[in-house]
Amino acid sequence: MKRRIAFTGGGSAGHVTVNLACIPYFLEAGWEVAYIGSENGIERELAQDLRGVRYEAISTGKLRRYFDWKNATDPFRVAKGVWQATRFLSQWKPDVIFSKGGFVSVPVVMGGWLNRIPVVIHESDLTPGLANRLTVPFARKVCVTFPETLEHLPAKKGEWVGAIVRDELMRGNRERGLSLCGFTAEKPVILIMGGSLGAKRINEALRDRLSERLQRFQIAHICGKGQVDDSLQLKGYKQFAYVKEELPDLLAMADLVVSRAGSNAIFEFLALAKPMLLIPLSQKASRGDQILNAKSFERQGFCQVLLEEDMTQERFDQELEKLWELRTVYRERLRQSQEVDSLKRLLDVIRQAAGEAET
Numbered sequence: 001m002k003r004r005i006a007f008t009g010g011g012s013a014g015h016v017t018v019n020l021a022c023i024p025y026f027l028e029a030g031w032e033v034a035y036i037g038s039e040n041g042i043e044r045e046l047a048q049d050l051r052g053v054r055y056e057a058i059s060t061g062k063l064r065r066y067f068d069w070k071n072a073t074d075p076f077r078v079a080k081g082v083w084q085a086t087r088f089l090s091q092w093k094p095d096v097i098f099s100k101g102g103f104v105s106v107p108v109v110m111g112g113w114l115n116r117i118p119v120v121i122h123e124s125d126l127t128p129g130l131a132n133r134l135t136v137p138f139a140r141k142v143c144v145t146f147p148e149t150l151e152h153l154p155a156k157k158g159e160w161v162g163a164i165v166r167d168e169l170m171r172g173n174r175e176r177g178l179s180l181c182g183f184t185a186e187k188p189v190i191l192i193m194g195g196s197l198g199a200k201r202i203n204e205a206l207r208d209r210l211s212e213r214l215q216r217f218q219i220a221h222i223c224g225k226g227q228v229d230d231s232l233q234l235k236g237y238k239q240f241a242y243v244k245e246e247l248p249d250l251l252a253m254a255d256l257v258v259s260r261a262g263s264n265a266i267f268e269f270l271a272l273a274k275p276m277l278l279i280p281l282s283q284k285a286s287r288g289d290q291i292l293n294a295k296s297f298e299r300q301g302f303c304q305v306l307l308e309e310d311m312t313q314e315r316f317d318q319e320l321e322k323l324w325e326l327r328t329v330y331r332e333r334l335r336q337s338q339e340v341d342s343l344k345r346l347l348d349v350i351r352q353a354a355g356e357a358e359t
Ligand SMILES: CC(=O)N[C@H]1[C@@H](OP(=O)(O)OP(=O)(O)OC[C@H]2O[C@@H](n3ccc(=O)[nH]c3=O)[C@H](O)[C@@H]2O)O[C@H](CO)[C@@H](O)[C@@H]1O
Pocket: 012, 013, 014, 015, 017, 124, 125, 129, 193, 194, 195, 196, 197, 222, 241, 242, 243, 244, 247, 261, 262, 263, 264, 265, 266, 268, 281, 286, 289, 290
């Protein structure tokens, strides 16, 4: 019988793209692959049309840190999700479950545990997210990106594998990127990426002095769903709500990157040696994980960091100028730091949990 693996993870793309990096390897090795995600989340958009992957939608609730009336009804949605996941897993019987976190993963991991299916979790951030903290007790292994994260996990479960970067990001083409944006090869290009859901604060700060900045740079701006401003039709400025297959070309085209500090994204810039200015999501709007990610990169000399509370128009421009001046220094440092084999290490852990000998 063919071996089977069920992936889960969602809510934002950072909880999906690691799965997308792993899935082709299992399909190629002849495994049957299912993806258990929510009915309407970004994971459905990114995973349901993948050839050879069965998408199974379940009901989910959101793990909010703020007051919302839905907090009262969400436990019922989560309970329904646990029931749906448990039923699917008991019928489909995967050899292993791989969970990338996000709120949809909670019912799936619990369903896996109830069916005695081994679960491997991956944590991208320096400190484990809420969904992963809740599911660690039910998992066999917890693979992490930052070595420091091991301190937050039971000794026998934690396994450092490093950052997982999709292969296709390495195959971008600068000319294709320039032509997609209608840019010239003569002027430097900045890629602004506000995380997979966009970043209102960064969008506003950038657009405030857009014309002045366009005299110096061309700007490709991934601004998030519903945040494209059609009134801004300026030469050298190209907006995207979200980018799928074009992302490798946009990255290849970029001389500099300005971004939130989501873990997956920053390790992608590191792998591609892109000089980066990171503007992490503030402590007020999150548990502060992006600040820790950014500070860890800053300590290693990989990036410049601008905290939201310090973000004035002047500071924004100064940081851009400094990044441009130091671009060669950053590029060299990033190139020397390359980590290798993270994906292979992760695949080995998953296969071992499924009871297959390391190959
Ligand atoms: C608001 C929020 O909760 N953010 C969290 C979320 O961020 P977010 O979902 O933004 O996660 P990351 O920055 O880690 O990853 C984004 C992923 O989406 C991809 N991408 C992005 C934009 C685009 O147009 N196309 C595209 O493919 C990137 O290449 C990357 O692989 O998960 C991260 C990893 O757990 C956390 O560090 C962040 O704090």
